[in-house]
Amino acid sequence: MSFDGREPKAGIPSAWGKQRGGLTPGSSFTVDYLPVPTHLSDYITTMYWFRCEDSEISDIQPASIGHLSLFAKGEGTMYFGEGRSEPSHRMNLLTPLSIAAPFEVQGPFHAIGAALTPLGWAGLTGLHAAQHSNHIYRAEDTLGGEIGRLGEIWSEGYRSGALSAQDIAAALADYIGANSKAVPAKHRDLIAATNRWLAADLDPDLDDLYDSLGYSRRQVQRVLEQYFGLPPVALKRKYRALRAAALLSLPELAPDFERQVRDAFFDQPHMIREISLFVGRTPARLTDDASPFLSEMLDTQNFREIGGLPKNEGDTGI
Numbered sequence: 001m002s003f004d005g006r007e008p009k010a011g012i013p014s015a016w017g018k019q020r021g022g023l024t025p026g027s028s029f030t031v032d033y034l035p036v037p038t039h040l041s042d043y044i045t046t047m048y049w050f051r052c053e054d055s056e057i058s059d060i061q062p063a064s065i066g067h068l069s070l071f072a073k074g075e076g077t078m079y080f081g082e083g084r085s086e087p088s089h090r091m092n093l094l095t096p097l098s099i100a101a102p103f104e105v106q107g108p109f110h111a112i113g114a115a116l117t118p119l120g121w122a123g124l125t126g127l128h129a130a131q132h133s134n135h136i137y138r139a140e141d142t143l144g145g146e147i148g149r150l151g152e153i154w155s156e157g158y159r160s161g162a163l164s165a166q167d168i169a170a171a172l173a174d175y176i177g178a179n180s181k182a183v184p185a186k187h188r189d190l191i192a193a194t195n196r197w198l199a200a201d202l203d204p205d206l207d208d209l210y211d212s213l214g215y216s217r218r219q220v221q222r223v224l225e226q227y228f229g230l231p232p233v234a235l236k237r238k239y240r241a242l243r244a245a246a247l248l249s250l251p252e253l254a255p256d257f258e259r260q261v262r263d264a265f266f267d268q269p270h271m272i273r274e275i276s277l278f279v280g281r282t283p284a285r286l287t288d289d290a291s292p293f294l295s296e297m298l299d300t301q302n303f304r305e306i307g308g309l310p311k312n313e314g315d316t317g318i
Contacts (some may be wrong), residue, residue, distance in 0.1 A: 001200035007164065024057045025054070034112075034169040040177050042078040043120030045161025047173065049165040057105040060280030062245075063238050066121040066129070068139060070151055070168060072158040076105030080134045080232055091139035091151035094131045095132045098123065100280030110158070112168045114176060118191050118227040125181035129229035143179065150175065190215070190223055198239050203264040240264055241278035244271065248283050 019198045035049040041171050045065065052074075059080070069092045072274075076088040088105070092113075113119075121129060125142060136193045140148030154171065157163030190213060210217055211230055221231045244261050247253060253261075265271035275283055 008274065012021060023059050024054055028052050028054045028057075032165070036114075037173050037177070038169075040120075040173055041116055043123060043180055044173065045115040045117050045120075046110070047114050047169045049169070050109065051107045052105075052107055054107045054109075057107050057109050058102070060100050061094075061097065062100050062242060062280055063097045063117065063278040064115070065093070066096050066116040066125070067092070067113050067210075068116065068124070068147075068172065069094065069111050070154055070158075070172070072155045072168075074105045074109035074111070076103055076109070078103040078136050086136045089138040093125065093137040093142055093146050095127070095135045095137065096129045098133050098230060098300045099277050101134070102255060102280065112154075112158075112165050112172065114169075114172055116176075119178060119183055120176065120180065120184050121190065122187075122227050123189060124176055127209050128226050130225035132227045139185045143291060147175065164176065184202060187223060187227065190220075191227055194224060194228065194235075198235070202240055202243060202261060204236060208238065238278050239272060241274040245275050245279040245281070245283070291305040 015252075030051045034049055036044045036047050055189070057074075057076070058223070063068060070125045071088055071090060071092060074088075077085050079085045081099060103174075116124065121127070127142065138148075139148075139151070150171070154163060154168045158165070158168060194209065195213055197204050197212065200208070209221060213220055215223070224235060225231055232236060247257070247261050262268065262271060265274060272282055275281065
């Protein structure tokens with residue numbers, strides 16, 4: 001599915017979760033963040049280890065950057081817009097998601113993976129992010145047979161106890177580092193400038209982006225689609241919704257800051273629609289204890305490449 005910044009024709013079915021007995025309870029999930037090697041911090045946003053022992057797992061992946069992950073245990077299906085679905089694999093390359101995507105897994109489910117920055121996505125895959133958005137690929141089909149062989153070795157070692165999640169994450173990071181190619185310097189600079197623009201405000205001005213780059217508007221759109229998977233208007237919408245949801249999900253939010261979040265949208269119904277589209281929840285459900293996967297995906301660490309979240313006086317941890 002391509003997404004040009006206009007309203008997609010299809011998103012998450014309104015009855016999703018209800019038809020499946022609800023989303024997986026929070027008590028069933030365990031999620032740990034694992035260290036990202038310092039020299040790969042420009043390529044990897046976070047590394048993670050998910051575990052859930054339930055036999056049937058349902059949740060929703062917010063719109064995201066690309067991921068490379070090992071499913072050491074469990075097999076699943078991800079559902080995209082317009083009624084399309086794709087199965088998981090042992091080693092998965094989740095392409096950048098333009099909107100939220102529900103998924104189901106037949107558990108137990110154990111996954112170890114890396115969330116890639118736009119620079120990391122380009123360096124590792126060489127794929128045009130917009131042309132390949134909204135897919136879950138068998139990693140070896142894109143990256144070559146080595147990652148498939150490694151995935152089987154890692155999975156067997158994990159299941160036998162010979163390899164820990166930390167061992168596999170370190171090996172996965174080594175693979176990404178060894179197989180990532182250089183991105184042209186001018187494009188690296190454009191990616192960095194776009195990250196700064198996204199970090200500057202919840203609702204950044206498009207003219208500020210164009211004025212700062214020294215490229216034509218069409219050139220900027222082409223490069224952002226190549227690396228981020230979306231043109232500027234849609235990219236702004238995606239990160240505004242994700243960051244607003246992350247802030248609104250905090251236990252405490254200063255009243256003035258909450259108003260700033262709400263003022264970033266035309267009105268409350270608009271905010272609800274945007275957060276639902278990109279995050280897969282309404283604002284009222286963002287603090288639902290039964291949504292641990294969402295809580296982890298909206299963690300501050302996942303916005304590191306754009307400078308984290310704006311400072312919230314109601315929570316000094318940000």
